[in-house]
Amino acid sequence: MRTPIVAGNWKMNLTHQGATDLARGIAEGCPENGVTAIVAPVALHIPAVAEVLAASPVLLASQNMHWAESGACTGELAGPMLREFSVRYVILGHSERRQFFGETDEGVNRKAQAALAQGMHPIICLGESLQEREADRTQAKVEFQLRAAFAGLTADEAQRTIVAYEPIWAIGTGKTASPQQAQDVHALLRSVLEDRFDRQTAQAIPILYGGSVKPANFAELLAGEDIDGGLVGGASLKVESFLELTRIALGS
Numbered sequence: 001m002r003t004p005i006v007a008g009n010w011k012m013n014l015t016h017q018g019a020t021d022l023a024r025g026i027a028e029g030c031p032e033n034g035v036t037a038i039v040a041p042v043a044l045h046i047p048a049v050a051e052v053l054a055a056s057p058v059l060l061a062s063q064n065m066h067w068a069e070s071g072a073c074t075g076e077l078a079g080p081m082l083r084e085f086s087v088r089y090v091i092l093g094h095s096e097r098r099q100f101f102g103e104t105d106e107g108v109n110r111k112a113q114a115a116l117a118q119g120m121h122p123i124i125c126l127g128e129s130l131q132e133r134e135a136d137r138t139q140a141k142v143e144f145q146l147r148a149a150f151a152g153l154t155a156d157e158a159q160r161t162i163v164a165y166e167p168i169w170a171i172g173t174g175k176t177a178s179p180q181q182a183q184d185v186h187a188l189l190r191s192v193l194e195d196r197f198d199r200q201t202a203q204a205i206p207i208l209y210g211g212s213v214k215p216a217n218f219a220e221l222l223a224g225e226d227i228d229g230g231l232v233g234g235a236s237l238k239v240e241s242f243l244e245l246t247r248i249a250l251g252s
């Protein structure tokens with residue numbers, strides 16, 4: 001069985017005080033077992049949040065990283081720097097980065113390989129736009145992004161990777177994919193992973209849903225056989241709603 005995951009993507013939000021308060025509240029109330037809770041603060045807040053989370057079951061993610069280990073890359077962050085602060089996960093290819101910061105499928109793949117080489121777990125985001133959904137191109141789009149992100153990975157590396165299906169039209173809009181729409185895409189993604197690797201590998205890879213996840217809709221999304229958790233933006237910014245999501249995941 002795949003352990004359910006609740007991953008909070010804090011995006012470019014919160015002050016230093018706000019981030020450490022939120023982390024403390026989550027650390028205090030998070031279930032010890034049965035759910036993997038992850039938070040992704042802005043890079044600047046990672047050291048302080050790492051300290052708050054040190055003795056808790058809550059794990060840390062970065063919202064991005066560069067594929068190089070060091071070098072002339074102004075404004076970027078390298079994997080070894082993140083590892084120094086106990087960062088175990090890295091969100092890659094979020095649609096906001098693809099849309100506004102020129103992130104490409106090839107770049108996502110290079111970053112995933114670099115993260116794996118650092119012993120980190122990439123959380124690879126993919127999903128279709130509203131236009132693509134309406135043009136019936138959802139399957140082609142997500143399959144293409146998935147295959148590109150996993151290019152060159154071994155089955156063992158693939159099993160240390162997480163996928164997050166985030167339909168772009170559902171992010172921050174209050175519109176969620178229906179549980180059936182989400183499950184259909186998740187099942188497709190798992191079948192592509194099985195085709196690319198093997199059944200056991202495909203079954204081991206967690207596939208999260210993201211896009212306006214909140215306590216009111218999480219249980220029905222998690223009921224989907226191939227939906228293993230959520231990558232959550234807005235609803236991860238309040239202690240109570242994040243903790244509620246972890247409790248729902250625990251009961252799923």
Ligand code: PGA
Nearest residue numbers: 171172211212232233234
């Ligand atoms: P949202 O964001 O939950 O605010 O829609 C999800 C995401 O972008 O990961």
